[in-house]
Amino acid sequence: MAGRLIVISNRIPTGDPSGGLVVALHDALLARGGVWVGADPDPSEEGRECLHELGDIPYRKRAFRLSKTERQNYYSGFANSVLWPICHRRTDLIEIKSEYRADYLAVNLRLARLIAQDLAPQDVVWVHDYHFLPLAMMLRSLGVTNRIGFFLHIPFPNITDLAILPRPEDFARWLASYNLLGLQTRGDVARALEMFRADPRAEFLRDGTVKFDEHIVTVASFPIGIDCDQIEATARRADPGPFGAANPRELIIGADRLDYTKGLPHKFEAFGRLLQGRVDRDARPTLLQIASPSRADVAAYRQITNDLQAISGRINGQYSELDWQPLRFVHRSVARDRLIGLMRRAEVGLVTPLADGMNLVAKEFVAAQAPDNPGVLVLSRFAGAAEDMKGALLINPHDLDETAGAIDYALAMPLDERRKRHADCLAVVRDSRISVWTDRYLARLASCVPTLALSRHQAASA
Numbered sequence: 212m213a214g215r216l217i218v219i220s221n222r223i224p225t226g227d228p229s230g231g232l233v234v235a236l237h238d239a240l241l242a243r244g245g246v247w248v249g250a251d252p253d254p255s256e257e258g259r260e261c262l263h264e265l266g267d268i269p270y271r272k273r274a275f276r277l278s279k280t281e282r283q284n285y286y287s288g289f290a291n292s293v294l295w296p297i298c299h300r301r302t303d304l305i306e307i308k309s310e311y312r313a314d315y316l317a318v319n320l321r322l323a324r325l326i327a328q329d330l331a332p333q334d335v336v337w338v339h340d341y342h343f344l345p346l347a348m349m350l351r352s353l354g355v356t357n358r359i360g361f362f363l364h365i366p367f368p369n370i371t372d373l374a375i376l377p378r379p380e381d382f383a384r385w386l387a388s389y390n391l392l393g394l395q396t397r398g399d400v401a402r403a404l405e406m407f408r409a410d411p412r413a414e415f416l417r418d419g420t421v422k423f424d425e426h427i428v429t430v431a432s433f434p435i436g437i438d439c440d441q442i443e444a445t446a447r448r449a450d451p452g453p454f455g456a457a458n459p460r461e462l463i464i465g466a467d468r469l470d471y472t473k474g475l476p477h478k479f480e481a482f483g484r485l486l487q488g489r490v491d492r493d494a495r496p497t498l499l500q501i502a503s504p505s506r507a508d509v510a511a512y513r514q515i516t517n518d519l520q521a522i523s524g525r526i527n528g529q530y531s532e533l534d535w536q537p538l539r540f541v542h543r544s545v546a547r548d549r550l551i552g553l554m555r556r557a558e559v560g561l562v563t564p565l566a567d568g569m570n571l572v573a574k575e576f577v578a579a580q581a582p583d584n585p586g587v588l589v590l591s592r593f594a595g596a597a598e599d600m601k602g603a604l605l606i607n608p609h610d611l612d613e614t615a616g617a618i619d620y621a622l623a624m625p626l627d628e629r630r631k632r633h634a635d636c637l638a639v640v641r642d643s644r645i646s647v648w649t650d651r652y653l654a655r656l657a658s659c660v661p662t663l664a665l666s667r668h669q670a671a672s673a
């Protein structure tokens with residue numbers, strides 16, 4: 212019998228599980244038993260030295276608490292103002308401060324100690340995302356030899372961008388302390404291997420694994436997916452809700468967290484280009500961009516919000532008619548069922564990130580379509596989803612004319628071609644469904660080379 216599963220993620224869900232990844236991890240924890248560890252969802256709960264139990268369910272949820280300063284330095288600082296921009300090729304937005312790194316390491320070390328206290332020998336640890344890169348190295352230094360897997364949900368950085376990190380040499384060492392380094396795409400795997408190849412401390416073994424100091428790490432891609440059966444079922448009964456007086460004839464939908472990586476200014480400008488180039492003045496496409504607020508305590512996010520308000524105002528000022536507002540920029544979250552209903556109602560799904568680990572909106576849009584009369588996905592080639600979704604119209608979001616042309620083509624696409632492209636995309640979405648993703652990852656982790664016990668001396672000097 213396999214040991215318990217210990218999941219570590221930034222967000223620890225409360226209430227009924229919802230959302231593909233949360234449900235999948237919940238199911239894996241139900242099946243194996245275990246513990247889900249994450250930051251306390253209530254930021255007013257400040258505290259330090261223990262893990263707090265949240266509710267009683269078949270597996271345990273334990274929350275770690277951050278002080279206000281730690282939240283600023285560890286979370287908004289090192290995680291979201293250093294690692295996030297580095298991984299998304301926005302090195303211009305990096306803010307380096309020594310206290311960011313110090314608190315990032317301090318929070319991870321505190322967490323490692325708390326987790327190590329509670330680990331049984333057969334337990335398997337699965338760490339999620341860039342908030343916890345050094346966790347395995349710290350657990351190893353405490354003598355933990357359990358299998359520890361990591362999954363990076365965001366893009367693996369370019370080797371040249373990594374050099375901008377304070378102490379860039381740490382990055383490879385952090386990751387090599389895991390047994391399995393899971394990444395979204397084959398492109399991410401290539402970048403991770405390039406990092407190890409350039410590092411004299413790393414040695415490639417004949418089975419493709421990487422030996423680094425005393426550790427052996429497997430690097431592989433596990434493209435994440437969605438619960439497509441559930442989204443397809445929701446879409447069949449979902450109601451997009453009322454549109455008011457201006458019910459759009461041709462609806463283009465965008466739904467993103469309001470993040471500078473999502474290429475929203477590019478999306479708006481490309482839509483403006485489409486309006487500018489319209490031959491048929493009676494054509495009245497509407498871009499409905501729903502953007503959920505995100506990370507407003509980081510300056511770059513406040514800036515992009517202002518930029519988007521200015522661009523949408525300009526485009527609407529230029530092209531609106533008395534009975535038509537071409538761009539509707541809705542800066543809030545929308546209930547899940549309604550969002551899926553809007554996706555099904557839309558003729559085009561427009562997904563334009565400049566860099567994105569996977570992009571689940573692209574997969575949700577495909578799953579939400581009616582197969583006999585589907586809408587068309589226009590997808591940035593810089594989303595991880597584009598690596599396999601060749602049925603989408605792939606675009607370079609920096610090329611506004613190309614994006615405008617793709618939207619135009621999508622709006623006019625004959626039914627046969629829409630069906631064919633949609634069937635191709637849906638096959639990819641179904642192949643990567645989230646329940647399969649969890650099973651594949653955990654099976655691979657179980658088959659990884661185990662970590663040998665380090666002597667106390669080695670552990671202490673690690």
Ligand code: ADP
Nearest residue numbers: 466467468501502503543544545550570571572
């Ligand atoms: P990220 O994880 O970077 O935010 P993804 O596209 O992978 O990007 O996942 C975003 C998730 O948030 C999707 O499940 C999507 O449906 C949901 N979402 C995005 N925008 C909104 C919105 N405005 N309202 C509600 N849900 C949203």
